[in-house]
Structure formats: structure tokens, C-alpha cells
Amino acid sequence: MTAQPTPREPSGDVLLDVRDLHTHFNVGGGVLSGGGDVVRAVDGVTFDVRRGEIFGLVGESGSGKTTLGRTILGLAPATSGSIRYGDHDLATLDEKRFRPLRRRLSMIFQDPNASLNPAMTIAQGVGHPLRIHGITSDRAATRAKVAEMLERCGLAPAERFLDQYPEDLSGGQKQRVVIARALVTEPDLVVADEPVAALDMSIRAKVLELMMDLKDELGLTYLYITHDLSSGKFVCDRMAIMYLGQMVEWGDAEGIYDDPQHPYTRALLDAIPLPDPSRKGRDRQLPRGEIPDAVEPPAGCRFHPRCPAAFEPCGWEGRDLVDAIEERWTSVGEDVFERELALVGDLQKAAVGRDEIRFPAADAGALRSWLEDVGPQLPAAVASGIDTVEEDGSDVVVRFRWGPEPGQQDVAGRRVACHLHGVVVRPDGDHVGTPPADRVS
Amino acid sequence: MSASTAPAPGPRGSGAAAPVLEVRDLSVAYGTPAGSLHAVDRISFDLYPGESLGVVGESGCGKSSMGRGLLQLMPPGGDIGGSVKLAGEELIGVDAARLRRARGEDLALVFQEPMTRLDPLMRVSEHFVEAIRAHRPDVSKDDAEHMGREALAQMGIPPTRARNYPHEFSGGMRQRIMIALGIVLKPKVIVADEPTTALDVIVEAQILDLLDRLRSDENVGLILITHNLGTVAETCDRVAVMYAGRIVETGSVAQVFDDPKHPYTQGLLRSVISIDTTELSSIEGSPPDLVSPPRGCRFTPRCPERFDACPTVDPVLAETNPGQHAACLLYPGADAGSPRTVVPPERAAAQPHQGETR
Amino acid sequence: MAAPSSGSLRSYILGRLAFAPVFLFLLLTMLFILLRVAPGDPVAAALGDRVSAEQLDIRREAAGLNDPLLVQYGRYLGNVVQGDLGTPITDPRSVTQIVADLFPATFELTMFAMIVAVLVGIIVGALGARHRDGLFDVGGRLFGILIYAAPVFWLGILAQLLFANRWGLFPTGNRVSARITFDDPTGFYLLDGILTGNSQLFWNALEHLVLPGMTLGLVISGVFIRMVRVNMLQTLRSDYVEAAMARGIPERKVVFRHAFRNALVPVVTIMGLQFALLLGGAILTETTFSWPGLGQALVEYINTRDYAAVQGIVTFFAILVVAVSLLIDIINGLVDPRVRY
Incomplete structure (x- = not known):
């Protein structure tokens, strides 16, 4: 042991x-369907x-x-x-x-x-790198070296395994x-x-x-x-x-x-089950959702849509609002859902962007006030990232404040990338994705 | 051979309530080119409403076969024997129509790999309609869809996603859908066979929390089949440890984890690598061939405490502490199946044998 | 957890439509090159003995064969786009006219054969998979291999000998008996029979269709039998089938709705690929059964070295294959939601 x-x-x-x-x-994508x-x-x-x-x-x-x-x-x-x-x-x-x-x-x-x-036999397979790199020149030498390595790895006597x-x-x-x-x-x-x-x-x-x-x-x-x-x-x-x-x-x-x-x-440490019965029933706050697509990672801090501690600068964007509304709908009753669905319309039809999300609405005024009421109650702190909720013709446009990517900071002797330790400007003065000058808060 | 002793009721559902599931001498065998493989060999246990039982063991111990065997889902050439009573009603040998109804209505099975468990050509809502109407043909399509959306919402899937196709969901979400499909008809027992093995650890924790909430909200009996001892410790009330097709130890989770009696359980617990691990340990050797299983106790070749009687006498589950049982000849009563009494040696005797490297 | 934009069928179809002309263009270019690669002078080959040398020159000039290759190529493509498939050397009709005259016969034949092939394939394949290694399964597989290996004209002649000559059940050839009088507005006799209310035409045409259609169809069915069987075996073992059984769905329903339907999805694609094969087989079948279709005409033009007619007809076949391919892709998109991405 x-x-x-x-x-x-x-x-x-x-x-x-x-x-x-x-x-x-x-x-x-390919040649014909563009990149x-x-x-x-x-x-x-x-x-x-x-x-x-x-x-x-x-x-x-x-x-x-x-x-x-x-x-x-x-x-x-x-x-x-x-x-x-x-x-x-x-x-x-x-x-x-x-x-x-x-x-x-x-x-x-x-x-x-x-x-x-x-x-390939074990001898051939393990000996292959030796031959490729020219470390040994003949079969006997290769075999000897392989045998030695096998025994070191606990496969002894090596002769038993070489030709299997x-x-x-x-x-x-x-x-x-x-x-x-x-x-x-x-x-x-x-x-x-x-x-x-x-x-x-x-x-x-x-x-x-x-x-x-x-x-x-x-x-x-x-x-x-x-x-x-x-x-x-x-x-x-x-x-x-x-x-x-x-x-x-x-x-x-x-x-x-x-x-x-x-x-x-x-969260990772919390989630690991331990063979310790006394831990049963402990309260823990698990992140929501799952790892998203790596093609279009979340804005700002990539963990923010799932993070139980996410707050205002973490990079809230259109997608998060859609997710939060859908999550809300899993816990309200069917009638509330129907009512709110009528207000919001088909979420698929909304134009979802990073900075803003545009809802085509049957009743823009009602939708706007609903969003303003419901916003703070939504799961996830999406509302903290919302800048404005406005009507634009028959649409309702929700705009988000820009959130920077967290830079690596020295915390407790380690490198940590999280806004909780202070929102950072990187040493070279740049954020990744520098915001337009008028958006920096 | 006489039946193994039925384990005593655990903390939840003790006393007044009757067991929702009584399994006696359940055996499952498969036909293989080499002969009949006895994957499960006379297993017995009880499950109470609202209780969760963890069935734990390594690969090849028969736990998955046992799970499928409870629903009598056999591949061609499979054979099942023994007794499975659901709320007092015997299911083995029952006619095909009754068995079909039991699946889904009384017993639900959640499988391991969620990615491939849904028909790629059908919308998720259509899966629900099909499942509901297979059991309750009088339910209208709209009502069935409504029930489906409710079950999905319970599992955290928004109602707006109900009409999506399976390939539009991630693995974790598909597993939630599978669980929702399993509970929509309000079964009495849920059997979850390694439901989170293919998923990431955070998603795993989410799903296990869900299952636990289900168990307490709906008062169903939950059988959680897994190889992860940590999962069992944190989620289950009682545990059954399986080895080579048999149950070798049962008891409440607290009992078995704090004071394991069977040498296999002891070795298994020692070999788990967790955050608190300070020493590495493993069990020598490998499980026996179940096509021609050895006589006597099947753990003998790997057991550090074996003695002369072990290869000759088949141990049965004997009570070691109130509510805790172990199938090991070291404990009195385990030789109940043998004509002669077995006298175990003093505990410090047998020397571990330098076995093969594994 | 935001829903991905669920595959838009419309964008998928548009994508496929955009691809089709490119595909066709490549095909036609290849065709043009192949026909020009053949050595010799096509006009002389077609008319050599029958016409004076001067006439040959005039014909050659008229056919545009003295122009540079690139010009001919451009002219060819330009004509095709406008629907002009060329003018044969040995026939006064334009190729377009020939196609209009003869294609309905070929179409009826190939459609009938395709239906036969798919039905036989599905039934034999699915039942074989369901009762694996049973008598029907083994017999079915044997049948599939043997019939696929059989040359279509040999099978056709055999069919004629047996069913027509020996037992007198069906006619030996042609589309319709000479004694029947009818109007054929569309050229598709079965359709015409319905449209003009001429039941005699309908049944007579159908009678003539049976032998050649069954022959061709059975030969092609070999592929479908194998494909459906293999797919069925796979889907019967699939995880979603097991999960459906675990939910207590009746076995019959599971087999039909889950295993069978999923097994058929690749069959749609195969149908598209087999269509080209079918056209080739149609040529042989028409010859064997004296079926007055485009295939038989093609063979004659090849024999008389009328390259212009050959080029025109083969061009038409190429366009047909692309069109059918496009149709199959669209059907695929309708049937399988995963494809729409």
C-alpha cells in the first residue's frame, strides 16, 4: 500500500x-455551404x-x-x-x-x-516504439528491453506475457x-x-x-x-x-x-459523492444546467450561466434571459405558463444576441411590464445584467450591460479567473473583447 | 439450497408498511456459446415504499442483470427463476399482458446510456403519448401531452422543449427525459441502472438529487444500481453488495459503511479512492467465471480471511448486527445451507497469498 | 438550456436545391468529355456508307463538329439549359421530341419495378429479420442473392418462356395489344386509361407491364432485401427499442413503430442510388421485352452510331438522375429530423 x-x-x-x-x-460546413x-x-x-x-x-x-x-x-x-x-x-x-x-x-x-x-503480440506492441526511434537494432535487444519494462510494470515473469x-x-x-x-x-x-x-x-x-x-x-x-x-x-x-x-x-x-x-x-468538489454516510442530506447548491457548446461560449465568464454566485459583471446576455424564462416555466403551473407564453410568444422567434434580445410581441406594453416585474424573480441573476427594457414599435428590446472576461489573478497562492475576486483589467491593459468606449461601466 | 434470509426492514418505512417489492431467490441466466452464464444466483431482498436501496458491485457482479431481471427484460436465450412480488402480487410466470402492464405502470427502469434510449424519429412529447396510451388507452392525446409536460417540468425540462426531437438535447437532459418517462405513470418502484455513469459529476449530482426528491415526494421505492460507493453512501438508505451474482452483504448504509462485515465489502471500501484517501489499496485477483461457478464461497481465492471450509460450503446471508447481514462463514448462521456446522478460525490466522498481478 | 433552432426543413431543401445545378453541371461536363473521347468521326460513323463525302462535310458542318471543342461545349450546355437536347443524325425528330414520345413507357416500367423492388425488399427483409435464421429468413436471403446475381435479360427471357409462351398468362412484349384502340393524351397508358375512362386500355397496359416490371423489380429487390434485413436486425437490438419494451409498450408496436421505421430511413437513400441502376436495367429489360421505351431507342441509336441522339438521351438520363436524387434528399429531410441540421 x-x-x-x-x-x-x-x-x-x-x-x-x-x-x-x-x-x-x-x-x-464545407466548400458549398460556406465556412x-x-x-x-x-x-x-x-x-x-x-x-x-x-x-x-x-x-x-x-x-x-x-x-x-x-x-x-x-x-x-x-x-x-x-x-x-x-x-x-x-x-x-x-x-x-x-x-x-x-x-x-x-x-x-x-x-x-x-x-x-x-x-500485435505484447512484445511487438511494446517494442514498437523502440524500433521506430531506433533505440534498439535487433529483435533480441528489443525483446530484452520489453521484458525488463514489463517486469517493472508488474507483469512478471515477462516471458509469460511477451507472446500473448x-x-x-x-x-x-x-x-x-x-x-x-x-x-x-x-x-x-x-x-x-x-x-x-x-x-x-x-x-x-x-x-x-x-x-x-x-x-x-x-x-x-x-x-x-x-x-x-x-x-x-x-x-x-x-x-x-x-x-x-x-x-x-x-x-x-x-x-x-x-x-x-x-x-x-x-461545485465540483461539492458534487463528488463520498463513501461517508454522514454526508447524506447535506445542503449544497449545485450549478444549473450543463456544459454548453464550445462553438459559441457564453459571454464574459464562461461559467456565468451556471454559476450560483454569478452577479452583475459576469457577462449576461440574450441567451441567459431565454434560459431563465424557460427555467421559470418549469416551476409555475400550466395556466401561468400559458398566460406568460402568450405574452412572450415563441422564444424561437426572438432575435437573440449578445448585447440585446428583441421579442416580437403581440402586446409590447404588457410584455415590457411583465419583464420588468418578473426580471428580479428570475432564476439566475440575469436581471442584474439588464440595462434597459424598451418598446420599439411592436417589439420589446432588452439590452444588457457588457461583462468582461475574468482575468487570472493571484489568490491564496494560486491563479484564479473569477470576478468575485475583483473585476480585472489584464496586465497588458486589455480585456478580451474590449467594449466600445461608451459601454464601459 | 434454502432461501437466503430476507433482510430486516430499514429505518424508513419500517414497522407498519409492507414491502412494495419482495424478491426471493431471483436467478438470471444467459445462453452463451460457452454455456449458460449464471449472472444472478438466488438473490433475495425487500424494498419498502419511500426507501432507496443501493445495489453496488463491480463489473460482472450481476447487478445490471438483476435490474433487468426484475422487469423480466431478457435477451433471447435468457432464463429467469425465483419470485418477484410487487405489492404482494407475483410477477414471475405471470401472463404476457400483465407483465407488459407492470412495466412502466408498476415498475420503471431507467437505463445507463441516455443518448441512445429515445427513438430518433419521434418527438419527446410523442414518446410520452405513446407510453401513456399504451397503459391507459382512454387518455386523450392532449391530456397525455399535458401529463408529459408536467413530468418534464418536474425534471427541470421547460414545457417549450417538449416537442423537440431527442437529438436536440444533451446527455443530461436526455436522462431527465428518461426519468420523466419512467415516472409519468406513477410507478411504485423505480429501478435506476447506473443512471449517471455516462454523465459528468455535476450533472450526476443534479440527477441523483432529482431521484431522491422523487423518492420522497412520491413515496416510491428506489433501487439504485451503481458501482460508485460514494453515490450509495450519500443517496441511499440501505445497501446490498453484490459479488459474482450473489448478494454478499446487506444492511443500512451507516452499518455497512462504518462496520462492514464481509471481507469483500471491507476490501471494496478500502480500495475506493476518495478525497479523504490517504492510502491506496486494492483487492488481488479477479471475479470467477460465472459459466461454471466454483463451489463454496465465490470470493475464496481473493479473500484474505479464507479458511478450509470456504471452498466447500456455500454461505447464506446471516445476521451480524440487527438489520445487517453478511454471507460469510466467519459469522454464525452462514452455514445454514450445509449439513455440518462450520467453525471459523480465530480471526488473525490466514496469511494473504501472493497472488497474480491484476 | 436555450433550444437550438430546430432544423428548418425549408433551409435544408433550399440548400439541396442550390447544390443540384452544380451536380448536374459536373455530370454534363463529364458526359461531354466522355463522348468526345471516342475516336473517329461520328458523322461518318453514322452515315458513312450511305452518303457522299460532300454530304458528310455538310452534315458535319451543320452539326457544329468543325467548331473548336470549347465552343461545342458551350453550345451544348447552353442548349441543355434551354431544353434543347440536340438533333439526331439518323432521325428527323429532335431528341426532345423522342424523349417526349418514349419516356412515358420507360417511366411506367421503372416505377412499377421500383415499387416491386421496395415492397419485396421490405417484406422479405423485415420478416426475415423478425424471425431471424428461420426458414423464411434463410430462404429470403438466398433468394435475394440469387436474383440479384441473375442477369436481367436472362431472367426476362426465362419469364417470357414460362409465363408467356408456356402458360400463356401474360403477353411476351410490347406495351399494349395491337387490337386495342385508345387515346393517349399523356402517353402514360395507365393514367390515360383512367383519364379517358378506357378500362380496357388500363387492364391491357397493366397486363403488359407485369412481366418486364416484375423481372426488373425482382432483380433490384436483392439490394433492398439485404439492406432492410440488416437495418432491422440492428434496430431491433437498439437501446431505444429495449427502453420502449421496458415502458410496457406492446411488442408489436415496438417492432413496427420503432424498429421498422428507423430501419427504413437508410432505405430512402438507397432508393435514390438504385434509381440510376434501375435506368440501366431498364435498357436491358426494354430490349428483352420489346418495350417501346427510351432505353430500347438508345440501344438502337448506339448500334447506328448516332452519337447526337445518344448524347441527347444520356443527357436526359443525367438530368433525371439529378432530379430523383434531389427528390430523395428532400424526402430524407422529411423523414429523418436529424438530417435537417
């Missing part, structure tokens, strides 16, 4: 230095990884953590920004120049069934093979993407234990990608919480768990 390592300040030098990294994907949408999977990420540490990238699906890991390894194209590794900028290297670096940058994937070639196929092994054994393959070239950095998520609970511990032992033995550095905050706490030295392509809070792991500063971090 491995006791939790004593928390330590990363002492190593910087192995990886990521600055303002963006990875955007084009989806949909498609852009998914901003990683949208402005800055952090560094020190040698010898385990750095966690934690987030739910759609947070961009996997894409970030892949971008670092050159498996996804960086759109802009830099990834400094030694003398190289990984973000700008083409495949040809990247290839020799791959022996020092490895990946452990989540699903061992998908990442092991079923047609992945289907002959159990889930835990397969994942050990995946680890062996990732480490056989003696890399510097290992990106581990949910390495134990596909394994049964009672085996996860063993595999994590193995990974941590190997880190010490081989002098590795891990980028540990997961949605599971529990394992993250045990394993990571420093950690970044990601949401919709950005880092909302990052710094030393212990601090994040003891004293989370960002509402999203708090």
Missing part, C-alpha cells in the same frame, strides 16, 4: 512552458509543468483537457500560442521535426482495449502494458489521459500506485488528465481546473481541495 506522498513544492526546473495556447477546430463553426476546444491556456511533478488537468467533458494534452503531444494542431519544451516550441513544429522528440514525450490512453493493437495478445489479458494487465509501452523509450514527460477510468475500482489503486512508483524510479513528469477529482487529490502536486477550454483555477493541489476559490471548483 502506498501512503500519500508528502505534499511538496515543485522544486524541479520548468519542463514545459505553455503560453496562451489555443486549439480551435473547424466543424461542419462551418469553430470549436474553441482550448482557448487561451497558460501554465507550466515542473520536472518531477504530477500536474493535473481536471475538468468535465468538453473542458478541453484531453485536447490540451493532445496538443502538447502534437496530436492536435495548435492554432496559436507556444509550448516551450527545452529549446523547441512544440506548437510550431511540423511532424518531421516533432518525431524525434516523441521518444521523450509519451501518452497513456484511457481505454486499453482501444489503444492496444489486437493484431491483448485479448488474453485482463483489464488491469492491459493497462500495465499500455504503461510499459509509454515508458519503454524512457521519456521525460508522460501525458496520462484518464489512465484508470476504464478499470474496476478495486484495481485502480494498484495501477495508480504503479504509475507513482515508476515516476520516482525513472524520473518522470506526468500530466495527469482526469475528471475524477478524488484520484486527482491523491496523485497530483499541482493542478488546473478547466472549464470550456480555459483554466479557471490552478496552483498547488492541496490548496485547491482545502480552500477552493472558484465557484466551479467548489
